[in-house]
Amino acid sequence: xxxxxxxxxxxxxxxxxxxxxxxxxxxxxxxxxxxxxxxxxxxxxxxxxxxxxxxxxxxxxxxxxxxxxxxxxxxxxxxxxxxxxxxxxxxxxxxxxxxxxxxxxxxxxxxxxxxxxxxxxxxxxxxxxxxxxxxxxxxxxxxxxxxxxxxxxxxxxxxxxxxxxxxxxxxxxxxxxxxxxxxxxxxxxxxxxxxxxxxxxxxxxxxxxxxxxxxxxxxxxxxxxxxxxxxxxxxxxxxxxxxxxxxxxxxxxxxxxxxxxxxxxxxxxxxxxxxxxxxxxxxxxxxxxxxxxxxxxxxxxxxxxxxxxxxxxxxxxxxxxxxxxxxxxxxxxxxxxxxxxxxxxxxxxxxxxxxxxxxxxxxxxxxxxx
Numbered sequence: 001x002x003x004x005x006x007x008x009x010x011x012x013x014x015x016x017x018x019x020x021x022x023x024x025x026x027x028x029x030x031x032x033x034x035x036x037x038x039x040x041x042x043x044x045x046x047x048x049x050x051x052x053x054x055x056x057x058x059x060x061x062x063x064x065x066x067x068x069x070x071x072x073x074x075x076x077x078x079x080x081x082x083x084x085x086x087x088x089x090x091x092x093x094x095x096x097x098x099x100x101x102x103x104x105x106x107x108x109x110x111x112x113x114x115x116x117x118x119x120x121x122x123x124x125x126x127x128x129x130x131x132x133x134x135x136x137x138x139x140x141x142x143x144x145x146x147x148x149x150x151x152x153x154x155x156x157x158x159x160x161x162x163x164x165x166x167x168x169x170x171x172x173x174x175x176x177x178x179x180x181x182x183x184x185x186x187x188x189x190x191x192x193x194x195x196x197x198x199x200x201x202x203x204x205x206x207x208x209x210x211x212x213x214x215x216x217x218x219x220x221x222x223x224x225x226x227x228x229x230x231x232x233x234x235x236x237x238x239x240x241x242x243x244x245x246x247x248x249x250x251x252x253x254x255x256x257x258x259x260x261x262x263x264x265x266x267x268x269x270x271x272x273x274x275x276x277x278x279x280x281x282x283x284x285x286x287x288x289x290x291x292x293x294x295x296x297x298x299x300x301x302x303x304x305x306x307x308x309x310x311x312x313x314x315x316x317x318x319x320x321x322x323x324x325x326x327x328x329x330x331x332x333x334x335x336x337x338x339x340x341x342x343x344x345x346x347x348x349x350x351x352x353x354x355x356x357x358x359x360x361x362x363x364x365x366x367x368x369x370x
Contacts, residue, residue, distance in 0.1 A: 002042040007050055017043060017051075018058040024068050033072060033081040040068060041088045045320050048095035065092060066103060073110040075117045082114070086126025086170070087318065090133050094324075108134070108145055115158060121165055128159045129170045132177035136326075139180055153192045160194050160225045164232065169321055172331055175233040179338055182226045189223035196220035197358065224356045230335055231357065235364040237332035339368050 001012065020043075024036035043051060044065065051061035058064060069092070071077065072085045089107060092100055100107075108131075115127045134142045146152040159174070166174055182189070196218035220228075321327055343350045357365065 001039065002046055004046070006047055008047050013047075013050060013054055013061075014056050017061060018056045018064060021064040021068055022058070025071055030078060030080040030083075034083050037068070037072065037084040037088045040065060041084070041091045044088070044091040044095050048097075052096060052099045062096065062099060062103075066107075069107065070110060073114045075113055079118060079120050079123050082123055082126065084126075085123075086129050089130050091320070093130075093133060093137070104134070104141075105145060108142070109149070112146075112149065112151055112155070115155070121162060124158060124162055125166045125170055128155075128162070128166075129173055131155060131159070132170075132174045135177040135180060136173070139184065143181070143184075143186065147188070152188060156192055156222050157194050160222065160229065163229050169327065171233075172329070173326055175230065175331065176326060176329065176334070178226050179230055179335065182223065182230065183338070183342075189226070190221045192222040193219045194222050194225045196225065220356060224353060227353045228357065228361060230338075231361045231364050234332060234335040234339070234368065235360075237330075237335065238364075238367065241330075241332050336368050339365070343369075 004012065020036060020039055024033055027033060054061045069089060072082050111127050111130050115124065118124050118127060131142060143152065146155055163174060199216040199218060354362070354365065
C-alpha cells in the first residue's frame with residue numbers, strides 16, 4: 001500500500017481496506033492491532049484523497065478508520081495495543097483535512113479519556129502529541145475544548161511532567177506546541193499549578209523517613225514550567241548542534257591530514273600517488289562515519305557519531321515525517337529567537353520568569369544572549 005502508485009485499484013481499496021479494518025476490530029492480539037494500525041496509516045498517508053470519496057460495502061472509508069481509532073482508544077483496551085495510535089490519529093488529522101473536521105471533537109474526547117487511564121510513558125507521549133499537533137493547527141480550539149471539559153489542568157500536568165522524557169520527533173513537535181501555547185499568555189497558565197522541582201531537604205534522611213515521606217516537589221504556575229522546559233529544550237538542541245559541528249569539523253581535519261600525508265609520500269610517483277589516493281578513499285570510508293554523508297542533515301539522519309536520542313529513528317521508520325515542515329525546524333534557532341523577542345516585548349515578565357530558573361537554566365539563558 002505504501003509504495004503502490006495512486007490511484008489504488010479496486011481490490012486494494014474496496015476489498016483489502018475493509019478487510020484490514022475488520023481484522024483489527026475483531027482481534028484482541030496486540031501485534032495484529034499494532035501492525036493493522038500502521039497499515040491503516042499507510043492507506044491514509046498515501047491515498048487520503050481516495051479514502052475521502054470512497055464508500056465500501058462496509059461503509060465510508062473515513063468512518064471505517066474512525067472505528068479502529070475508537071476501538072484502540074477505548075479505556076478497556078490494553079495499552080500495548082495502542083502503541084501506534086498517535087501516529088495513526090496524527091495521519092488522519094493531517095491528511096484528511098476538512099473531511100475530518102466534523103469528527104475532531106469526538107477524536108479529542110477519545111484521546112482525553114484514554115489519557116486519563118494511561119500509565120505508560122510511551123502511550124502518554126503518543127496521546128499528548130495528538131493534542132500538540134492539533135494545537136499547531138488551531139491552538140484556540142484545542143484549548144477551548146480542554147477548558148470546556150475541565151481537562152486543561154489535567155492535560156498540562158501530564159504533559160509538563162513528562163515532556164523531558166519525550167524523545168525524538170515527538171519531543172520536537174511538543175516543544176514547539178508548548179512555545180505557541182506559552183506565547184498566547186493565556187491567564188489560565190498562571191493559575192494552573194503543576195509539579196516543579198524536587199525539594200532538597202537539609203537534614204539527614206534515614207531509609208525509614210524517606211520511605212514514609214516520599215519525594216516532594218514544589219508547585220509552580222504552568223507558564224513557569226513551560227518556560228523552564230523551553231529553556232531545557234534549547235539547551236538540548238544547542239548541544240546537539242554543537243556536537244554535529246564538532247564532528248564535521250573533525251572529519252574535515254582528518255581529510256586534510258590524510259591529503260597532506262598522501263602528497264608527501266607520493267609526490268615522485270604519479271602512478272603510486274593514484275594508487276595511494278584510492279587507498280586513502282578507502283581509509284576515509286572505513287574510518288569516517290560521515291563518509292557517505294554530504295550534508296549535516298544526512299549525517300544526522302544516518303545517526304553517525306551521535307548519541308541515540310540524536311538519531312532520527314522515527315524518520316527512518318516513517319518517511320512521511322520528512323515532509324512535515326517541523327522536521328526541518330532548527331529548534332535551537334527557533335527557541336533562541338523566541339526568547340530574545342520575548343525579552344524585548346515583555347521585558348518585565350521575562351525578568352520575573354528568570355527568577356524561577358535554577359543555576360543550569362540560568363547559564364543556558366545566558367548562552368542565548370551571548
